[in-house]
Amino acid sequence: MQKEQKRGKWLSLQMLGFEFRKTIGNPYVHIFGVGMPVLMMIVITRAVAGEMVDEAALSMAETSIFLGIGALIPMATIFMGYGISNAQELEKGIPQRMELFGIRESVSLCNRILSEVIFMVIAFLIYFVAGYVLTDLKTPKPGGAVLYVICILGFSVILFCLAHAISSLLRKFSLTYCVTMLLYFVLMILGGMMGITYDNMPSGVQFIADFLPVTYINRDFYMVWNGESYNFGPMLQSYLLMAALAGILMFFTVKRTARKLH
Numbered sequence: 001m002q003k004e005q006k007r008g009k010w011l012s013l014q015m016l017g018f019e020f021r022k023t024i025g026n027p028y029v030h031i032f033g034v035g036m037p038v039l040m041m042i043v044i045t046r047a048v049a050g051e052m053v054d055e056a057a058l059s060m061a062e063t064s065i066f067l068g069i070g071a072l073i074p075m076a077t078i079f080m081g082y083g084i085s086n087a088q089e090l091e092k093g094i095p096q097r098m099e100l101f102g103i104r105e106s107v108s109l110c111n112r113i114l115s116e117v118i119f120m121v122i123a124f125l126i127y128f129v130a131g132y133v134l135t136d137l138k139t140p141k142p143g144g145a146v147l148y149v150i151c152i153l154g155f156s157v158i159l160f161c162l163a164h165a166i167s168s169l170l171r172k173f174s175l176t177y178c179v180t181m182l183l184y185f186v187l188m189i190l191g192g193m194m195g196i197t198y199d200n201m202p203s204g205v206q207f208i209a210d211f212l213p214v215t216y217i218n219r220d221f222y223m224v225w226n227g228e229s230y231n232f233g234p235m236l237q238s239y240l241l242m243a244a245l246a247g248i249l250m251f252f253t254v255k256r257t258a259r260k261l262h
Helices: 002-006 013-024 027-049 055-069 072-092 094-100 105-134 142-170 173-190 203-209 213-225 233-261
Strands: none
Touching (some): 013 027, 013 105, 027 105, 072 173, 105 142, 142 213, 142 233, 213 233
């Protein structure tokens, strides 16, 4: 391992396997990142199917629900799952112990990111298989499917930065668990995934929801998926604002780490 790092390698199969085992050993990612999205997708689409008779409208509604709930996967696997796991390791001093064996934190982080991406891809594959088997999903336009992947990946990067910053600043499992769990459900509520749609929210709540990418993924992405004309301006602004918040928190994390090293 040390020889690989001396040659400047950031990735190794041994380290990646170690980080992936840690990822799949986290029960929260299985419950909230795999089970909950599939369960919610089934329950909500079944409820909608009981109220609609028009097949075209039902297919549109089920596809919209499916795309929106898909955003729960990075929210759970990366934001909550990684945040909780990282805080637990920091609380136990595991990164410092790994450095004693010559494993730099940057190398561990690089392999951890890749392991999180692999798990998220597996979770999405399970989710898409369940969706196509159990619901009447509309086939996407090629450009719509690509844009969905890009938006989910961009959202995932922002969530990872937020999770890393929050867990690194709090450095305690209990505090990080409370904060990430609270924000997880806040994002679900404001994104319109908890039974209250965006149109039924008070104007003040809508104002806050407008700044969250998950709102647009849940509310509007059917139009993109179907290849319809769509104004990406508001969605892009929400991504930039959330990325700026993550960047600010990461800046404070780096500054705090630098002070401790000195």
